[in-house]
Amino acid sequence: MYQAVKTIKPQAIVSLSPAVYPFCLNNLLQDSKAWVDQGLCDMIHPQIYRSNFFGYNQEVKKIVQTFDPNSLSKFAPGIALTANGKDVRHQDLIKYIKTNRDRHFSGQVFFHYEGLRKNNDAVAIALAKSAN
Numbered sequence: 001m002y003q004a005v006k007t008i009k010p011q012a013i014v015s016l017s018p019a020v021y022p023f024c025l026n027n028l029l030q031d032s033k034a035w036v037d038q039g040l041c042d043m044i045h046p047q048i049y050r051s052n053f054f055g056y057n058q059e060v061k062k063i064v065q066t067f068d069p070n071s072l073s074k075f076a077p078g079i080a081l082t083a084n085g086k087d088v089r090h091q092d093l094i095k096y097i098k099t100n101r102d103r104h105f106s107g108q109v110f111f112h113y114e115g116l117r118k119n120n121d122a123v124a125i126a127l128a129k130s131a132n
Contacts, residue, residue, distance in 0.1 A: 002040045015043035017078055017109075020059050021066060036071050045109045049080035053092045053099075060099055075105040081115025081123055090126035097130070 002014050016035060024030035024046075035041050046063065050056040056079075063075060079096055081088055088096075100108050110116065116124040 013042045014040075015045060016041045017045040017047060020046050020048055021062065033066060036067055036074060042074065043076055043106065044074050045076050045078045047078040047080075047111075048096075049078065049083040049111070051083040051086040051088055053095045056092070056096050057099060060103060064103055072104050073106055075103075076100075076107040076109055077105065078109045078111055080111045081118075082112075087115070087118070090123060093123065093127065094130045097127075 005012050005014055016032065018024040018030040018032040018035075019028055021032050024032055032044060032046065036044060046059070048056055048059045050059065060077070063077075064072070067075075077096075077100060079088070079093065081093070097108060116127075
């Protein structure tokens with residue numbers, strides 16, 4: 001599929017959003033390691049939906065240990081603004097972003113937009129302040 005898309009539109013970005021590895025392989029038959037190793041995607045957004053920094057950081061460590069260091073720029077992890085029924089603390093979100101930058105990931109993807117708008121845009125405001 002990757003080659004077919006690139007043949008039709010070479011500038012298209014093929015991105016995938018599997019569960020975290022190796023859970024995705026063992027439980028969902030999503031072999032994200034093979035996809036990255038074989039160059040079958042341009043970007044990958046593992047769903048690191050954790051409600052605290054410790055859990056998030058553990059998953060990032062697995063990525064760094066499992067994947068080729070040269071492929072880390074393909075990663076932009078998925079971050080849930082509400083994970084496991086709990087809103088992620090603003091301080092933890094800022095730590096998630098810093099961790100991604102420290103690991104040379106390309107960024108992050110936030111799920112869902114509504115989380116940025118909760119409580120009079122509290123998360124959006126905290127993230128904007130941290131960028132300054």
